[in-house]
């Protein structure tokens with residue numbers, strides 16, 4: 001089936017089989033391998049992307065269902081080539097990652113959370129990442145990274161509808 | 165972990181969806197897909213056709229209808245979670261929704277999908293049974309209704325006829341001095357429940373219980389109302405000893421589920437405790453006391 005998706009701000013036309021998940025479509029057809037295939041059945045959260053701005057599991061959707069929608073992957077959150085988003089920066093600073101397997105999804109979840117709630121409590125941050133498994137960090141530094149990013153983003157002068 | 169091939173249809177209306185479903189007995193309806201897609205990936209489900217009802221606008225709504233709140237089948241769980249009408253009129257549902265999966269699955273998961281899936285541990289099913297919700301479905305050009313208590317008949321088994329599409333659910337709204345309580349035990353918050361319990365009570369001006377509904381979930385094949393306990397407690401003050409006796413009695417002879425995570429004895433023991441807590445919370449809230457929920461920041 002032919003579908004049209006807005007991927008990280010650019011419209012792409014693709015031919016997909018109905019059984020192709022959004023995750024496989026991103027990875028195999030669009031080479032956006034930042035969306036990780038961990039469990040492929042909705043348990044680990046590594047495949048999380050932003051679907052029309054909301055964090056969803058891309059392994060639990062077929063690409064055909066995304067027809068006409070906007071998908072943001074980790075490749076789409078940086079302000080420019082060679083730069084990092086505020087959230088990516090704080091993940092580096094607080095050592096919010098080790099092997100990096102869970103990281104793109106964690107960063108995207110943080111983007112969705114902070115776009116919605118610029119002043120999350122610790123409990124709200126924990127709740128937001130509760131669907132994402134990390135086998136390395138013990139989560140504490142991830143929570144710290146998101147809290148620090150929230151603080152920085154609140155302090156920054158930026159247009160109201162900016163997502164980055 | 166890849167689904168077997170299937171055909172995909174995206175009907176524009178409910179009757180078109182029903183016709184597609186009737187035409188192929190191995191076709192399945194897909195709503196949020198948060199269970200179905202995983203089942204397909206594991207090849208535990210192999211539908212020949214998926215009928216995607218996500219874009220049928222008429223199936224997504226939350227509105228007041230007489231003494232009920234009506235919710236469309238494809239209304240996302242995250243939408244219900246944030247809805248002011250639900251918060252004001254259906255506090256029990258509002259309390260339970262954050263316990264369904266996690267934010268990323270509630271972003272896709274729907275109310276109707278959870279009901280039709282009929283997982284014994286599902287929070288939506290528990291609340292539907294507790295509040296005596298009425299489910300609506302469409303089959304061969306006609307609309308039908310079924311009470312939640314007659315809908316769930318086994319683990320992942322409902323009385324929804326083949327070829328029917330669930331269209332919505334109506335939750336009765338209670339008025340007066342109403343309080344609600346919900347408790348859940350699981351391995352990790354947002355994981356499948358081992359035991360859930362819900363209670364809603366209405367107190368009279370004298371503080372006596374006028375109306376009460378108590379249910380437990382994940383303990384038996386489908387959510388179970390503790391009817392004998394409700395009858396016993398009506399008219400009383402819902403004090404600790406009375407609630408304990410009534411709930412223990414109601415759960416005495418049940419055949420509890422058992423698996424790797426929780427034995428039948430454990431489930432039964434926890435069900436008694438959680439049901440007692442749910443009733444106590446409901447009573448205290450009806451009395452205007454502030455009761456903290458055990459978890460979930462919102």
Ligand code: FES
Pocket residue numbers: 036037038039040041042043044045046047048057058059060
């Ligand atoms: S790969 Fe999607 S949740 Fe694990």
Ligand code: FES
Pocket residue numbers: 096097098099100101102103133134135136137
């Ligand atoms: S950093 Fe290794 S899984 Fe999270």
